[in-house]
Amino acid sequence: MSLTKIKRANQMTEQIHYHLSNLSLFQACDSVFIRELARNGHLLCMQKGQLIFGRGESANRFFACLSGTIKLFRETSGGVQAVVDIIHAGQILGESSIFHTHIYPVSAECIEKTDLISLPLALLEDRMRQDTALAFAVMRMMANQQRQQDHEIENRTLKNAPQRIACFLLGLIDRNKTGRITIDLPYEKSVIAARLGMQPETFSRALQTLKRDLNLDIAGTRITIKDIQNMAAYTCNACSSEFPCA
Amino acid sequence: MSLTKIKRANQMTEQIHYHLSNLSLFQACDSVFIRELARNGHLLCMQKGQLIFGRGESANRFFACLSGTIKLFRETSGGVQAVVDIIHAGQILGESSIFHTHIYPVSAECIEKTDLISLPLALLEDRMRQDTALAFAVMRMMANQQRQQDHEIENRTLKNAPQRIACFLLGLIDRNKTGRITIDLPYEKSVIAARLGMQPETFSRALQTLKRDLNLDIAGTRITIKDIQNMAAYTCNACSSEFPCA
DNA sequence: CGAGGGTTTGAAGTGCATCAAATAGTGTGG
DNA sequence: CCACACTATTTGATGCACTTCAAACCCTCG
Secondary structure: OOHHHHHHHHHHHHHHHHHHHHOHHHOOOOHHHHHHHHHOOEEEEEOOOOEEEOOOOEOOEEEEEEEOEEEEEEEOOOOOEEEEEEEEOOOEEOHHHHHOOOEOOOEEEEOOOEEEEEEEHHHHHHHHHHOHHHHHHHHHHHHHHHHHHHHHHHHHHHOOHHHHHHHHHHHHOOOOOOOOEEEEOOOOHHHHHHHOOOOHHHHHHHHHHHHHHHOOEEEOOEEEEOOHHHHHHHHHOOOOOOOOOO | OOHHHHHHHHHHHHHHHHHHHHOHHHOOOOHHHHHHHHHOOEEEEEOOOOEEEOOOOEOOEEEEEEEOEEEEEEEOOOOOEEEEEEEEOOOEEOHHHHHOOOEOOOEEEEOOOEEEEEEEHHHHHHHHHHOHHHHHHHHHHHHHHHHHHHHHHHHHHHOOHHHHHHHHHHHHOOOOOOOOEEEEOOOOHHHHHHHOOOOHHHHHHHHHHHHHHHOOEEEOOEEEEOOHHHHHHHHHOOOOOOOOOO
């Protein structure tokens, strides 16, 4: 490598190191490990629609989402998708393939411009074997995802479309806010619809129902909720957990 | 303790030790640990309908299912339930409360006569911190559960009632059998219905549809499948994974 | 044999999907 | 900066899958 190339590589490593040290998952990890990760990390800038990995592909890298949004989904041979989760900045993805014989168990696609760091699974796996705190952090993460999935199954079983939307909106609310609240939908309505297991048309109509029943103000992608308690009653009565249900 | 009481206690410990050493989760654990678990284990014999633990209760024990069947579910204040999983002999339950501030994240109820061992969570947790292999075994288990849940969400999103039942039946089939196959439903139809997210009436009717479309023989709780490939095509075409997908 | 829970069947209603078309919104190149 | 093209969203009309409620049936077990 030329001197300028080395310099640029070092800068890149610095940048990656900075981002990694901000991830909650690595909070308890020592700087040596994070530095090693950084040296082996690639910065990826992906566009809306780009596939990060596909279900069934062999996996030797996992990813940290720095900015943007990613949908995790399963897809039939006919091309129909079931969205399983949505990943935001600060979260990681692909790590669970460690436990699936290094095969990605779902597909991941960017649903807007997204910055990622690609990292070797082997480093994480090795480190987890040595560092109990890291292993437990991963387990805590997995356990939380599991609880979320349980909640999702409950939602699909017990709630109708407007209630599922209301539940989703409540999840977007900053915990310690109160009174009148305005929300900007974090991504396309059709994606939210898929995430909630309904068609875009149903989403649109269900949102109208919600507007009528709960007296919401809706302007395009911006929604104002006047009475949160009312909304919580509307959806949480059909659910095992109460607002705020994280 | 009297001598006979001590003797009886030792016998009990022996019995528990025997069962624990057969659990796949503890295969890699040394005998000392299993013995310590056994000393602190209680044998529980529960009847159909008995609650093992309730969602939200504080947790300091987990359980190993020796025989019988347990449903994990979430329940609204109105008493409606969403069945999240069904636990069989050889599996454990309640362990994930370690990662939820020692609160059970779901409720567990026996749906038939069931034998359990109750064990202290603290022992498992401590041991996981020392024994990486055990920690990884737990993670593998959690990862598998997660994949199952993803599959379940896909099922509920993409499959109709008859297809979900067909998928369930395929999951009961011994992998290396072929040709004409007879299955006995492992528990009440209404429980299967709940597990699949449908009403008992819907289950009954959907099973008729299946019988008609796939030419099944159905006698009460016993079902004979004449053409597995046909059945796989029927349900797996609406799914991201192919038979056998377990 | 009778009681009680589980299952099936029937009739009716409802929520969501589907298909089609109109409208709004967004980004692009002239 | 506007006009056009393309995508996202909404709206309408219709059909179907599943739910709900009610009653009959079946099966098991005391």
